[in-house]
Amino acid sequence: MTKRHVSLPPAAEEGVQAFIEEVDTRLASDEDTCKVVKETLVDLMGDRDAYERWQSGGDVTPAERVRLQGYDPCNATLESEYYAEVETMDEDFQQSKYLQWLWRQFDATPMADNIAFALRFRRMLADHLFEECGDDCRFFKGITFTYGHNITVGDNVVVHDDVHLDDRGKLTVGDRVSISDNVAIYTHDHDTVDQTAITNYHTIIEDDARITYDSMVRAGVKVGRNAILAAKSATSRDIPAHHIAAGSPAQSVGIKDGWESVADPVEEDNVDRREERRLPTEVPDDLNVFDEFQRDLTPPDA
Numbered sequence: 011m012t013k014r015h016v017s018l019p020p021a022a023e024e025g026v027q028a029f030i031e032e033v034d035t036r037l038a039s040d041e042d043t044c045k046v047v048k049e050t051l052v053d054l055m056g057d058r059d060a061y062e063r064w065q066s067g068g069d070v071t072p073a074e075r076v077r078l079q080g081y082d083p084c085n086a087t088l089e090s091e092y093y094a095e096v097e098t099m100d101e102d103f104q105q106s107k108y109l110q111w112l113w114r115q116f117d118a119t120p121m122a123d124n125i126a127f128a129l130r131f132r133r134m135l136a137d138h139l140f141e142e143c144g145d146d147c148r149f150f151k152g153i154t155f156t157y158g159h160n161i162t163v164g165d166n167v168v169v170h171d172d173v174h175l176d177d178r179g180k181l182t183v184g185d186r187v188s189i190s191d192n193v194a195i196y197t198h199d200h201d202t203v204d205q206t207a208i209t210n211y212h213t214i215i216e217d218d219a220r221i222t223y224d225s226m227v228r229a230g231v232k233v234g235r236n237a238i239l240a241a242k243s244a245t246s247r248d249i250p251a252h253h254i255a256a257g258s259p260a261q262s263v264g265i266k267d268g269w270e271s272v273a274d275p276v277e278e279d280n281v282d283r284r285e286e287r288r289l290p291t292e293v294p295d296d297l298n299v300f301d302e303f304q305r306d307l308t309p310p311d312a
Contacts, residue, residue, distance in 0.1 A: 018126045026127045030134050037138045043105060044084050047112045051081040054119050083111035090156045092300075093178065093208075094293040099157075106158040109139040114154070122151050136163065144185065160197070164217065179210030179229060179289050184217035190241075193221050196229040204307045212287040216251070225260075230284030236266065247280040255280070 018026060036046045052061045057078065064070045064078050079085045088107055090096065096103050113135050122128050132149040139158040144165035152172040155161065160177035164185035171191045175181060179197030189195070195215070201207035211230030215221065219233045223241040233239060234251035245260035252269035253262040253276070262279035 016126065023126075026130070030131055033131075034134045034137075037109075037135075043108045044082060047108050048082040050112060051115050052078075054116065054121065055081070057081070081115070083108040086111055090178070093156075094297055094299070095178075095291060097294045097297060098292045102159050103157060106139055106155075109135060110155060110158055113139065113158075117151050156197075176229075178208070180212040181215075182212065183215045184219065184235070186218045187215050188220045188222075189215075190221060190223040190225075192224040193226070195221065195227040199229045203309065206301060206303065208291060210289040210291050211284060212289060214287070219249075228284075230287045232283065232287070236269065238266070245280075246284075247282045250274045250279055253279060 017023065033046070033050055036050075037043065052058055060070065060074055061078050061081075064075065070078065088110060091103070091107065113132065116122055116128075116131065116135075121131075128151065129148050132153075133143070133147055136143040136147065136149060139155075140161045140163055141159055142162045144163055144167065146166045147163055148168045150169065150171045150173075153169055154174050156176050156178045158177065160179065161175060161181045161183070163183045164187065166185060167183055167187045167189075169175070169189045170193075173189055173192070174194045176194070176196045176198060181195065181197050183189075195213060197213045198208050198210045201209070209229075213227060213229055214232040215227070216233060216235040216237070218236040220238045221227060221233065222239060222243075225239050225241060226244040227233060227239065228244070228246040231245055232248045233245070234249055234253065236252045237249045238254045239245055239249060239260060240254065240256035240263075242258075243256050243260040244258040245255055247259070249255045249260065250262065250273065252266050252273035254264045254266060255261060256263050260280070262276045265273045265276065
């Protein structure tokens with residue numbers, strides 16, 4: 011799609027740049043991340059007066075108090091915080107939790123719809139949240155993660171609205187990858203009998219691949235270089251380089267025009283290599299397990 015360059019007015023650009031640089035500098039320093047997130051959200055939400063009144067012992071309503079407390083990620087929990095393997099992550103999870111909270115709450119502000127500001131702010135956060143993030147990446151609104159710190163992203167990647175990037179295992183996204191709206195990419199899988207039993211995988215999206223609208227990549231799959239996963243498709247097997255895959259389960263339906271000489275034949279497509287990317291999962295031996303389902307999982311034919 012042909013696009014044009016858009017710039018903010020000079021005064022707005024100056025304000026945006028100053029704010030992003032300030033938050034970036036504080037996150038890169040030895041300052042407590044929880045404090046940086048809390049104070050950044052207080053100001054983004056326009057609640058500085060109420061926050062200072064509360065901190066000085068002034069009266070606040072119960073609603074004001076819970077709102078002001080909620081800016082502090084230490085007063086919040088995320089779904090991933092309940093996963094058993096968090097016990098083995100030391101400080102990695104706490105850091106990523108705080109940064110996830112800032113990312114998610116920023117998306118709840120009016121500024122999240124200002125593309126020229128929001129893309130740059132999220133890109134700055136990605137430097138601190140992801141294991142690695144390349145240059146010129148663009149992250150749109152409503153993107154969620156499991157942890158964040160198990161994600162590696164290459165250069166010039168675009169991730170559109172309402173995408174879930176699961177990194178309970180490990181997720182690697184190559185250069186110039188496009189991930190469309192409402193996509194879900196997974197790195198963990200549930201056992202068919204005991205859904206509390208989890209297997210983690212390394213999921214790979216290679217350079218120049220396109221994961222299109224409302225599609226799903228199952229844990230451990232590799233989407234090959236320059237391949238396309240068609241809209242509303244779900245792939246549980248590898249997609250070869252330069253192939254176009256569609257359906258649920260997705261199968262190669264063709265090769266991109268002009269790439270036939272370097273692509274594997276369609277007849278040899280979609281091999282399941284997920285076991286090659288299985289990751290070890292560690293939980294403490296003395297973990298007090300919480301079974302939220304309380305089911306009898308003994309099969310009658312066992």
